[in-house]
Amino acid sequence: MLYKSLQKGLLSSAVLLLVLALAACGPKSSGSITEGKVNVITTFYPIYEFAIEIGGEDINAINLLPVGVEPHDWTPRSQDIINTSKAQLFLYNGAGLEGWVPNFLKSLDSDSEAKAVEVSKGVKLIMTDEEDGHDHGHDHSHGEEETEAEHGDSLHTDPHTWVSPKSALVMAKNIKDSLQAVDPAHTAGYEERYQKLADRLSALDDKFTEELGKLPNKEIVVSHQAFSYLARDYGLSQHAIMGLSPDAEPRGQDLVKLAALIKEEGIRYIFFEELVSDKLAKTLASETGVSTMVLNPVEGLTEAQQKNGDNYFTLMEKNLQNLILALQ
Incomplete structure (x- = not known):
């Protein structure tokens, strides 16, 4: 009996140590x-x-x-x-x-x-x-199964x-x-x-509707396909270098098509984001002779943004200003 409880105690300690060791790894939550x-x-x-x-x-x-x-x-x-x-x-x-x-x-x-x-x-x-690239067991809890x-x-x-x-x-x-x-x-x-x-969100929504509605151009080229809801709700058309996952590799023929679209539409900027590598966006930009600019999917703050007191509203406001600049 004593042996069993000792064994059980050691097992609990081992599990606790494992939990503590795991907890010590990696960046901490807030x-x-x-x-x-x-x-x-x-x-x-x-x-x-x-x-x-x-x-x-x-x-x-x-x-x-x-x-x-x-x-x-x-x-x-x-x-x-x-x-x-x-x-x-x-x-x-x-x-x-x-x-x-x-x-x-x-x-x-x-x-x-x-x-x-x-x-x-x-x-x-x-x-x-x-x-x-997010969820290999798809989440159907929204009545989207039919589609x-x-x-x-x-x-x-x-x-x-x-x-x-x-x-x-x-x-x-x-x-x-x-x-x-x-x-x-x-x-x-x-x-x-x-x-x-x-x-505040309604005022931001009105501002996006009004400002983007006035612009002559509607095509945006982005590094990662994170802007479909923004595009749908404010009449833009999104072309992504990569898919929904920011680390999906594009195919050569897709890049050739995008380069042709950039020239054809007279697109002047390719958007990239801070938390993901900007290598492909910069390569495509230099090949097509256009500039790059940030469009932020607001998935998280960088250290600098946190220090700066940035939030959803300041980042979305900056997104709007960058879209206005790119689509004039």
Whole structure:
């Protein structure tokens, strides 16, 4: 009996050491659980920002994705499982962005009360035949199965919903509703702060509609296919060097076609993004004699942007200014 309990104790210690060793690896997420507040775990930056705006003083938000890391190739650590098990709310984008979520939720403590909410629910999703590279078990929780069934298994969901202020409005409401559901005592505060955020997002939406509507050109060439929702909602046409995944390699013939399109349409700028290599965008730009400029999919902040106090609104405003410059 003593041997068995000793064996069990050693096993527990070994598991604990393994967990601690794993927890020490890699960049850390943004905080720890706080007693007496609603603990909200978010999977990446835009959801974190909106949760803080709406939650205010009533919540403690922990963003899993560290600063300067691109969400497509990130997976959670053991500490993230521990924190989420103790939290009240787990907010993730869905639409195929975080392929690790189903297994992650299964690995939470059995007594965890964390409510998992897919914040892109209600956004009209874009299906594409581009290889996604996010989620090899597709996420069909949006009633999109019919589309996929009609086309065999060749379609993927484009997960970049938040890049359009119109979709961001839907997401903000989902975050507000989920906070009110787990913490009804602070319903009024959540509602009031949500209204302020929604007003800012609506104003941003109006500005994008008005400014982009005036421009003569509508074709944009981007390094990674992250701007479909933005293009759909504001009348632009997106041509991507790579697919939905920022590390998908383009084929030679695709680059030749893009180069021809750039010349034909008189395109003057190729857009790249900070968290992904700009090598291909710069190569294509030098071959076609055009310039490069940033178009930010707002998947996360760089260290410099964080120091600078940047957020969803400042980055989207900069995107709009760069689009105006490129499409005049």
